[in-house]
Structures are given as structure tokens and as C-alpha cells.
Amino acid sequence: MNIIDYPDADMMAIDVAAKIAGELTEALHLGERVLFAVPGGTTPGPLFDDLCGVDLDWSRVDVVPTDERWVPEDHPRSNARLIKERLLVNRAAKARFLPLFTPAHAPTEVLPELESMIAPELPIAVALLGMGADMHTASLFPGAAELEAALDPHAPILVPVTQPGTGEQRISVSARVLDEALSKHILITGAAKRDALREATNLPVAQAPVRAVLTGATIHWAE
Template sequence: MSDGRSVTWAKDGSAGAVAAHIARVIDLNPRARIAVPGGSTPLPIFEELVGRGIDWSGVTLMLGDDRIVEPGHAASNQAKLEGAFCATEATIVALEEGMEVPDLDLLWLGMGSDGHIASLFPEMKTEDVEGRRVIRTEPVPLSAEAPFPRLSMNMEALTQAPREIILVARGEDKKRVIEAAISGSITLPITTLIARATCPITIYWSAE
């Protein structure tokens, strides 16, 4: 378990504060490799980033996980990422099952209220593999809102590939889950991430 010194709660959990953190990473390394989450929570942060006038020409973006759907499908996180950054020169890499996850300058994660991260769920169907890899997963039970199998960075990739991690969460329920995970009083994917991560973790939390 992390001793707590590597896990920091940001004072400001707003979309602007998250965007500023990511912008600093790119300013320090114009060829940064950054992994981002899917879903709706990142979209306002994407908008903030695109509006900041960042030089994206050397930056590589990829997802930490995605739904296995046809290209352009409404449930595709890849389509949302490409749409958000279509006016920039960022290189956007699509996930493929079995691909090796490269060294990441920043891993940006979200978290579900059940403690899942990327598409690693408390209960799921999956066959993990050794190394920092992208694996196929399927949550159990399968969500009615997104009834699709997933591609996800495995836990080894999430904990061993990045130089730093930011976790963005909204709502009191998620705050309680994170606090319990830090203390080690629950056993969920977020607990495993915090226990195994070899880099600093900054938590950007807000009530809404």
C-alpha cells in the first residue's frame, strides 16, 4: 500500500485546473505521450485544452480504455477523442488488443462509483497477460447503458507505464471510495492502482 506521500489531493478539482496540469506536462515535454479516459467527464476538459492554444504537433494521445464498437459509433471513446482534437496536430493512437503500452508522461484516469478504473471492473470477464498490454474485458454484469465488451490497459500498464497519474472524480460517493481505497479498507481496482503505482498520483475531485 502507498504510504500516502505519493497520493495528493489537488486544491482545485475544476476542469480548468485539470487542463492546466495537462498543459504544464506538454510545456515541459512537447513530445509528451498522454493517455486519457473515455466517457462524458473528460469532454469539458478536452474543450479547455483545445482552447488554450497549445502546440499539439509533437503530442501523442491515446485512451486508457474503449468500447469495442464500429468506428464512429456513438459509444466509441476513440470517436469522441478524435472529434475533440480534430482541429489540432496531435497524433491520436487507437487501442488494439494485445498492443504494448508505451512509456507515458501522463496517465489521466476517471473512476466509476464501483471503484473501476479504465475498463478494469470489480467483477469482469478477462484474460490478463504479462507485460504492459491492452486486454479485452467485459464487465459483469454488463451495463444496459453501454452493453459492449471493452479494450483496456491492464493493471501492469496502468501502474508501471506512467511517469505520473491524475485521477479525476466527481461526487461525494466517489470521494468516499477513493478515501477507502487509500486507507486500504476496501478491495477494488482503484485500491490496487494506488497500492501498486510506481509514480505520483494527483486526485482532482469536485462535488459536481
């Protein structure tokens, strides 16, 4: 694995933001629009704070969450809320946001509608991913009933997922689409996640779904 160690999370955020800005700029030289996939959670927040002020043509950047809880965008647990508050501000306010939530009783009712906005912009130019201590990435959870379908090499763009243990409904970009990103960065912090990542390399992908996106990815780690 290509792992870059940082002395602290602030330095990691600054460095990865610079790398991603360079990759987005390069991708914009090659195409009219580029797709940037980003996670929710607390870890990417400082990186978003650094990236949102970068001088690039954000009006040609489409931003899509790697996954989303099935809640409205004003909900405290919404990934879209974090992304809009921390990334899609300053210069990055000109980017176009592609949501993974639209009002409906269940994700399956609107998957075609959501996929129709993403499909024309694929492949993902840059994917920023996280990893949980259970070795999940996006909403690809070990033990989820829908995991096999989400890991299928012929999976659709989006898959509905029920989080094990909580029953929370989510929607996730499939492993296939995430892995096909032209550039992949995985952000992790803390010794426990570093150990989990090391363990993941020796486990089947069903037990460690992050393995599905590790090939060619750059891992960024800080204590």
C-alpha cells in the same frame, strides 16, 4: 493520497488542463514525441474543451484512450468518438490518435496490431484517468474474469475485458502500463465517488482496481 479539492467541476477542468499542458510541454523538451492517455466518459469533456486550444506542439503528441468499448468510432458509446470531438480539435487536431479499435470480430484478434502502434511511444508521459463508483478505472472492473491478468505486473500493454453484468466487450490499457505513466491524474466528481475512493484505500486491489494506479497519482475532486 494527494487530493486537490475544487469549488466546482468547471474550475477543476481549467486547473487540470493547465497542469497537463505544462507537463506535456515539459515532456516535449525531453523527447521527440510524448504519449498522452485519456479516458472517455462525460467527466473529462470540459477539460478537453480547455486543453484543445493550448499552444503546444501537438504534432509531437500521441493520444491513446485508456480503454475502449469494442464498437466503431462512429458509435455513440465509442470513447474515440468523444476524444475526437472534444479533444482532437482546434490546436490539438494536430495530435496523432492511436486507436484501441480496429474492425475485427473480437479484440484478441488484433491485440498485436494495436500494441505495435503503442509500444514504441511508451512510457505514457501523462495519464488522465477516471474512476467509477464501483472503484474501476479504465476498463479494469472488479469481478471481471480478465481482471487478474490485467493487474499482473507482467501484463501486456493491452488486455481484453468483458464488463461484468453487461457482457460488453472492451479493451483496456493494463494496470502496469497505466501505473508506469510519468504523471497520473485521476478526475472524480460527486460525494459518492469521494467516499468510494476513501473506501478503495482499505480494500484489496481486486475489489478496488483503482488502487493499482493510486501511487504517485494526483486526485482532482469536485462536487
